[in-house]
Amino acid sequence: MTKTKIAPSLLAADFGNLQRDVEMVESSVADWHHIDVMDGVFVPNISYGMPVIKAIKKHATKPLDVHLMIIDPDRYIETFAELGASILTVHYEACTHLHRTIQAIKSKGMKAGVSLNPHTNINLLEDIINDIDLVLIMSVNPGFGGQSFIENTYGKIKALKELIDRKNASVLIEIDGGVSTENAKKLTDAGADVLVAGSFVFKSKNPKQTILDLKLVAGG
Numbered sequence: 190m191t192k193t194k195i196a197p198s199l200l201a202a203d204f205g206n207l208q209r210d211v212e213m214v215e216s217s218v219a220d221w222h223h224i225d226v227m228d229g230v231f232v233p234n235i236s237y238g239m240p241v242i243k244a245i246k247k248h249a250t251k252p253l254d255v256h257l258m259i260i261d262p263d264r265y266i267e268t269f270a271e272l273g274a275s276i277l278t279v280h281y282e283a284c285t286h287l288h289r290t291i292q293a294i295k296s297k298g299m300k301a302g303v304s305l306n307p308h309t310n311i312n313l314l315e316d317i318i319n320d321i322d323l324v325l326i327m328s329v330n331p332g333f334g335g336q337s338f339i340e341n342t343y344g345k346i347k348a349l350k351e352l353i354d355r356k357n358a359s360v361l362i363e364i365d366g367g368v369s370t371e372n373a374k375k376l377t378d379a380g381a382d383v384l385v386a387g388s389f390v391f392k393s394k395n396p397k398q399t400i401l402d403l404k405l406v407a408g409g
């Protein structure tokens with residue numbers, strides 16, 4: 190069995206103690222830093238931008254997994270490459286020319302991810318699945334941390350797994366929103382490779398231990 194990756198979402202970190210929280214993730218068994226960028230247009234919230242990511246990168250050696258919840262992400266692909274993103278994920282719903290966007294991300298040396306909102310059907314990825322490195326399935330409506338997990342996600346993971354197998358693609362399945370030790374095992378059993386967790390990690394008493402708990406439950 191492949192090992193599940195854990196990507197704590199820094200959206201739930203204490204921004205007054207960002208260095209401390211990034212260092213906590215660095216010293217934990219987490220695999221990636223999940224970085225949520227929101228523009229207040231694609232989603233009804235604004236998170237943080239380039240100066241904050243620069244500050245995160247200063248203390249990070251683990252890959253930056255950047256999740257763009259912004260319209261027209263092509264404008265910033267080069268900037269995120271310069272900031273040190275390893276994985277750059279754009280939303281299917283935010284890209285008119287998704288194929289072009291994917292090629293642009295890869296041409297800058299980053300892994301390319303595509304994220305789907307809860308209402309977006311997996312089959313829409315049929316013609317792009319062989320071009321991408323990762324699919325991020327939103328298990329909440331994007332925009333905020335701390336929301337309840339949408340149960341329909343399990344079926345979407347299975348449908349995506351089938352599509353990946355049928356097309357003989359090499360794509361990681363990442364799940365984002367409402368992830369905890371309650372659902373981690375069921376998610377990996379369904380086919381998830383990467384679990385993002387924000388509030389479950391950072392609002393816990395011992396975040397580093399919580400990351401380990403998630404990893405163990407998920408089978409990492």
Ligand code: DX5
Nearest residue numbers: 198331332334335367387388
């Ligand atoms: C939501 C973000 C998530 C968020 C997850 O739009 O994409 O990454 O931080 O937060 P939790 O784990 O609290 O649902």
Ligand code: ZN
Nearest residue numbers: 225256365385
């Ligand atoms: Zn995210």
